[in-house]
Amino acid sequence: MVFDHVGKIFPDGTEALADINFTVNPGEFVTVVGPSGCGKSTLLRIASGLDHETSGDCRIDRSNIGYVFQDATLLPWRNVKANVELLAELHGMSATERAELSRPAIELVGLSGFESHYPRQLSGGMRMRVSLARSLVLRPPVFLFDEPFGALDEITRELMNEEALRLFTHEGFAGLFITHSISEAIFMSTTVHVMSARPGKIVASYDIPFEYPRSPDLRFEPEFARLNGELSRALRGAHS
Amino acid sequence: MSDVQPPVVPGEIKKISRPAGSLASRIIPPLVVFVGFMSLWYLYAASLEERERKATLAYPHQVLQDFFGGGPTGDQPGELIKAFGLSAMVALVGLIIAMILGLTFAILMNQAKWIETSFYPYAIFLQTVPILALVPLIGLNIGFGLPSRVLVAVIISLFPIITNTLFGLKSAEKGLHEIFTLHDASRMTRLFKLQIPAALPAMFTGFQISAGLSVIGSIVGGFFFGRGAKGLGNRVQVYANNLRPAELIAAILLSALLGLAFFLFFGWLGKRMTRNWHQPI
Numbered sequence: 046m047v048f049d050h051v052g053k054i055f056p057d058g059t060e061a062l063a064d065i066n067f068t069v070n071p072g073e074f075v076t077v078v079g080p081s082g083c084g085k086s087t088l089l090r091i092a093s094g095l096d097h098e099t100s101g102d103c104r105i106d107r108s109n110i111g112y113v114f115q116d117a118t119l120l121p122w123r124n125v126k127a128n129v130e131l132l133a134e135l136h137g138m139s140a141t142e143r144a145e146l147s148r149p150a151i152e153l154v155g156l157s158g159f160e161s162h163y164p165r166q167l168s169g170g171m172r173m174r175v176s177l178a179r180s181l182v183l184r185p186p187v188f189l190f191d192e193p194f195g196a197l198d199e200i201t202r203e204l205m206n207e208e209a210l211r212l213f214t215h216e217g218f219a220g221l222f223i224t225h226s227i228s229e230a231i232f233m234s235t236t237v238h239v240m241s242a243r244p245g246k247i248v249a250s251y252d253i254p255f256e257y258p259r260s261p262d263l264r265f266e267p268e269f270a271r272l273n274g275e276l277s278r279a280l281r282g283a284h285s
Numbered sequence: 286m287s288d289v290q291p292p293v294v295p296g297e298i299k300k301i302s303r304p305a306g307s308l309a310s311r312i313i314p315p316l317v318v319f320v321g322f323m324s325l326w327y328l329y330a331a332s333l334e335e336r337e338r339k340a341t342l343a344y345p346h347q348v349l350q351d352f353f354g355g356g357p358t359g360d361q362p363g364e365l366i367k368a369f370g371l372s373a374m375v376a377l378v379g380l381i382i383a384m385i386l387g388l389t390f391a392i393l394m395n396q397a398k399w400i401e402t403s404f405y406p407y408a409i410f411l412q413t414v415p416i417l418a419l420v421p422l423i424g425l426n427i428g429f430g431l432p433s434r435v436l437v438a439v440i441i442s443l444f445p446i447i448t449n450t451l452f453g454l455k456s457a458e459k460g461l462h463e464i465f466t467l468h469d470a471s472r473m474t475r476l477f478k479l480q481i482p483a484a485l486p487a488m489f490t491g492f493q494i495s496a497g498l499s500v501i502g503s504i505v506g507g508f509f510f511g512r513g514a515k516g517l518g519n520r521v522q523v524y525a526n527n528l529r530p531a532e533l534i535a536a537i538l539l540s541a542l543l544g545l546a547f548f549l550f551f552g553w554l555g556k557r558m559t560r561n562w563h564q565p566i
């Protein structure tokens with residue numbers, strides 16, 4: 046996935062992105078942090094093909110992309126199993142194929158036993174897991190995450206981070222992750238890019254040296270704290 | 286995919302709440318109103334009797350007698366019940382035709398903007414034309430029998446079905462549409478797997494409104510079109526002309542009851558269809 050001098054100006058004249066340059070290779074987990082409204086969602090929409098760049102070039106194989114939205118976007122009339130099977134269904138798979146694909150995905154996000162629950166019977170965190178399982182079913186080699194855990198409390202968010210990271214080491218996809226949370230960014234990523242306020246530009250990039258798999262205790266390491274401080278300062282700079 | 290997550294703690298599951306309120310608190314207040322209303326009715330009817338204007342209003346118990354025929358002013362026993370059945374039939378057939386037409390039009394309008402812009406003004410016309418003014422014209426053209434009564438019921442109940450369904454079809458969230466876009470879903474897939482399910486609650490709201498209207502249509506139609514079997518509308522007219530207030534009131538009450546039954550049935554059906562996901566209001 047390559048962003049090559051990507052820029053975006055909306056028809057109303059809003060300049061959301063300017064000169065974005067970076068690459069995400071298979072096996073890399075790249076995170077973009079930046080202030081609210083700086084164009085992070087726009088970046089993912091361009092990557093997915095839902096929106097188009099107005100300058101530069103975004104090169105990516107769009108044949109099979111996993112995309113987890115900012116909210117769970119489940120079909121309220123479908124239970125967990127049917128929601129998880131949606132994408133397989135859209136690609137015309139048979140019921141048995143779908144069941145074979147959805148079962149391990151539901152298991153992987155820890156929702157076994159909840160297959161016949163409806164979204165309104167689930168907590169926010171559980172709905173997000175359903176959304177995650179839905180994207181996993183087609184085993185995409187490229188994954189886009191748009192602040193998927195932004196609405197969760199801190200502990201749930203950390204648990205979900207660990208879960209997502211396990212999926213990453215398990216599946217080895219190329220991940221592009223958006224977040225407001227610096228510790229989330231460091232914990233998950235191979236690389237973190239800091240974006241400036243609108244129009245969004247990459248103002249600083251950090252390679253995160255920790256090995257995978259990462260233990261939850263990594264968050265208490267001095268090196269983690271040092272990176273956290275450094276990124277916080279960069280982000281503070283990006284706000285002004 | 287082998288490693289399995291610890292199960293979710295039970296506390297994470299939300300209880301499905303049912304609207305609370307004891308039976309007594311829901312039944313006693315309307316009962317008090319009913320008793321009060323009945324008392325006023327008796328008082329008023331008695332005062333009319335004193336002034337010897339019995340022909341304008343009857344006592345409630347006389348009305349009750351007329352439900353079963355053979356009331357004080359004498360009709361064939363069961364006449365009113367038969368008329369009730371016929372009007373219900375006309376309303377139901379009209380409603381079903383309106384549903385088929387309404388859903389078809391709403392879906393077509395949703396599929397192509399030009400269909401919507403071409404037909405929507407006429408849908409509004411259906412809504413704004415006074416049905417009473419249209420009825421004679423219908424009679425002149427297709428006769429004064431049952432088909433005309435059904436047609437009146439169709440015309441009066443078409444609009445709410447079209448507008449509510451159309452609104453419902455457009456109500457699916459943008460994020461859900463984007464998932465379908467990302468996976469190259471066809472028009473039909475989007476319609477059947479996203480838009481129609483999303484439209485169900487609004488669709489049933491439309492059915493519910495139209496169910497009440499179709500009863501009105503069937504009775505208004507019956508009022509004018511006396512050919513063939515007699516419905517409630519015809520009874521209303523006959524009793525009014527012959528100054529038979531007890532039976533007139535019985536006919537009015539039955540008409541209202543019929544509308545209410547239709548209304549409640551579709552409300553219940555709609556709730557049932559969406560009970561797993563429709564947010565309690």
Ligand SMILES: Nc1ncnc2c1ncn2[C@@H]1O[C@H](COP(=O)(O)OP(=O)(O)OP(=O)(O)O)[C@@H](O)[C@H]1O
Pocket residue numbers: 055056057059060061080081082083084085086087088243
């Ligand atoms: N369709 C649009 N037309 C015009 N402007 C838009 C459109 N979509 C987004 N914008 C603007 O582009 C900017 C970037 O929006 P975007 O949603 O990408 O921000 P974001 O970084 O994801 O914000 P947040 O962190 O709050 O989710 C915002 O200022 C927004 O107002």
Ligand SMILES: [Mg+2]
Pocket residue numbers: 085086087115191
């Ligand atoms: Mg956003």
